[in-house]
Amino acid sequence: xxxxxxxxxxxxxxxxxxxxxxxxxxxxxxxxxxxxxxxxxxxxxxxxxxxxxxxxxxxxxxxxxxxxxxxxxxxxxxxxxxxxxxxxxxxxxxxxxxxxxxxxxx
Numbered sequence: 001x002x003x004x005x006x007x008x009x010x011x012x013x014x015x016x017x018x019x020x021x022x023x024x025x026x027x028x029x030x031x032x033x034x035x036x037x038x039x040x041x042x043x044x045x046x047x048x049x050x051x052x053x054x055x056x057x058x059x060x061x062x063x064x065x066x067x068x069x070x071x072x073x074x075x076x077x078x079x080x081x082x083x084x085x086x087x088x089x090x091x092x093x094x095x096x097x098x099x100x101x102x103x104x105x106x
Contacts, residue, residue: 001036001104003084009033010079011042015072022047022070035082042078049096051080051089053104061104064089064097 011031013021020026024046031042035053040063043050051064068091070076079090088098 001038001101003036003082003087003101006081006083007035008079008081009042010077012075012077013070014075015070022068022072030078033080035087040080042080049078049089049091063087063099063104066096068096 009031013030015021018028021028022044027043027045029041029043033040038053038059039055039057040051040053041055043052047067047069049064049066049068050062053059053061053063066089070091076092077090079088079093081088081090082101084101086098086100087104089096
């Protein structure tokens, strides 16, 4: 995939407002956005934080899937950024995973 225009998306989650978030057996769809005209979602399944392109389509691709154990006493920010050189997943401004765009769909 060639990314011509950098961008980012983020959201906050507050465990006091989402008490079941990041607990086993709980799935949450947090955010939806477009990256190079591709539909992308950020979800959590238990303690796994996931970024998925084209969910439930023939071209579905799990971009990131990482286990996290957030401090349940404070709010957290999740961010995905993209540039021509990299796509990154952050939790509280700390890189969790990164990938080169050429690794997305070859």
